[in-house]
Amino acid sequence: MEPPSNNGSSPSTDFDVLLQREWQRQGGLWQILQQGFWGVLAVAVVIASAHGAEVDPQQFWARLPQMGEWLVRLFPPDFSELPSFLGAIWETLAIAIIGTGAAIVAALPLAVMVARNVTPFSLLSLPLRSLLNLLRGIDTAIFALFFVSIVGLGPFAGALGVALHTTGSMAKLYAEVLETLPPEPIEAVEATGCDRIRTFTFAVLPEALPGLIGITLYLWEFNVRSSVILGIVGAGGIGYELLVSLKLLDFPRLCTILLLILAMVTLIDALSARLRQRLG
Numbered sequence: 462m463e464p465p466s467n468n469g470s471s472p473s474t475d476f477d478v479l480l481q482r483e484w485q486r487q488g489g490l491w492q493i494l495q496q497g498f499w500g501v502l503a504v505a506v507v508i509a510s511a512h513g514a515e516v517d518p519q520q521f522w523a524r525l526p527q528m529g530e531w532l533v534r535l536f537p538p539d540f541s542e543l544p545s546f547l548g549a550i551w552e553t554l555a556i557a558i559i560g561t562g563a564a565i566v567a568a569l570p571l572a573v574m575v576a577r578n579v580t581p582f583s584l585l586s587l588p589l590r591s592l593l594n595l596l597r598g599i600d601t602a603i604f605a606l607f608f609v610s611i612v613g614l615g616p617f618a619g620a621l622g623v624a625l626h627t628t629g630s631m632a633k634l635y636a637e638v639l640e641t642l643p644p645e646p647i648e649a650v651e652a653t654g655c656d657r658i659r660t661f662t663f664a665v666l667p668e669a670l671p672g673l674i675g676i677t678l679y680l681w682e683f684n685v686r687s688s689v690i691l692g693i694v695g696a697g698g699i700g701y702e703l704l705v706s707l708k709l710l711d712f713p714r715l716c717t718i719l720l721l722i723l724a725m726v727t728l729i730d731a732l733s734a735r736l737r738q739r740l741g
Contacts, residue, residue, distance in 0.1 A: 531712060534712040534713075535712045535713070535715065535716040535719075536713075536716060537713060537716075538713055538716035538717040538720060539711075539713035539714050539716070539717055540717055542714065542717070543717065545702075546699065546702060546717060546718060546721055547721070549692075549697075549698055549699040549701070549702050550698075550699050550721055550722075550725055552616050552697050552698045552699070553685070553688045553689055553691075553692070553697075553698035553699045553700070553725070554685065554688075554725070555616060555620075556616050556619040556620045556623060556684075556688040556691060556696070556697070556698055557623060557681060557684040557685040557687075557688045558681070559620040559623075559624070560619070560620045560621070560622070560623025560624040560627060560684055560688075561623065561624075561627055561677070561680060561681045561684050563620070563624035563628075564623070564624050564625075564627035564628045564631050564680070565631065565677060567624070567628045567632070568627075568628050568631035568632035568635055569632075569635060569673075571589060571593065571628070571632040571635075571636075572631075572632045572633075572635030572636040572638075572639060573639070573661065574586065574589055575589045575590050575593065575632065575633075575636045576635075576636040576639035576640050577640055578639065578640055578642065578644065578647075579639055579647075579661065579665055581657055590633075592629075593628075593629045593632050593633050594629070594633075595629070596625055596626060596628055596629025596630075597626065597629035597630050597633065598629075599625075599626065600626065601622045601623055601626040601627075601684075601687050601690075601691065602622070602687075602690055602691060602693075602694050603622075604621065604622035604623075604625045604626055605618050605619050605621070605622030605623075605691045605694050605695075605696040606622075606694045606695075607622070608621040608622055608696075609694060609695045609696060614695045614696070614697070615695075615696065615697050616696060616697035616698060618695070618696045618697075619688060619691040619692075619696030619697055619698065622691065622696065623684050623687070623688060623691075627680055627684060630680060631676065631677070631680055634676045634680075635669075635673055635676065638669050638672040638673060638676065639665065639669055642665065642668050642669060643668070646664045646668060647660060647664045647665060649664070650663055650664040651664075674736075675737050678733045678736055678737055679733070679737075681733070682729055682730060682733040685725070685726065685729045686726060688700070689703070689722055692704060699718060699721065699722060702714075702718055703715070703718050703719075703722075706718060
């Protein structure tokens with residue numbers, strides 16, 4: 462015989478009540494079926510993705526010794542072409558600098574026109590946002606490949622590719638900064654009778670400038686890394702030398718290029734972080 466609980470009910474009755482409450486908290490059978498459906502769907506997507514990507518762990522493990530052999534053959538690096546590589550590194554930096562600079566010029570007015578709180582042309586906001594989404598959706602390398610077929614091989618095609626893709630990303634991020642500004646300073650300047658240009662110059666820009674500079678530095682840092690890839694599609698820079706070394710299986714030459722890329726990216730990261738820290 463079960464002993465009575467403090468309120469006179471049996472422990473089994475209390476357990477049933479708790480179980481019923483937990484069942485109701487979880488939403489009942491329908492909620493559990495929904496969660497189970499989404500769980501099974503997620504597992505099915507992962508399995509289909511592994512099949513689509515032709516994931517083959519056996520092949521990876523079979524080729525692992527070859528990878529180790531290549532890593533050993535990287536050393537010692539060959540510095541005989543160092544002056545030529547430094548010129549290619551500068552070409553990569555130039556692509557990122559010119560591309561980012563051109564994007565700043567195009568992105569700032571676009572951001573003003575799409576930001577809901579400062580735009581003078583609200584009807585243009587939606588089509589311009591669609592244009593920015595298109596620019597962001599197409600990768601820098603695809604733009605560069607497109608411009609290689611128009612202006613020919615070389616860094617100019619890479620700079621154009623960086624400029625177009627970055628304009629889409631930069632204008633969207635600039636607009637988000639403008640839309641988060643407090644309205645009081647803008648309304649105070651407007652109350653003095655200033656036109657839109659003076660309001661933007663004396664109220665909007667000073668408030669938004671630290672955020673805009675931080676976004677610009679972040680995207681420039683990103684563009685330096687992505688410019689390395691552009692050489693593979695014929696847009697010049699150190700990426701082209703990297704591709705040549707891989708095709709020739711010239712591992713000491715490849716090691717020198719990788720060390721230079723590592724040094725360049727590390728210096729750019731440190732410089733960008735230092736500048737953002739000073740802005741903060």
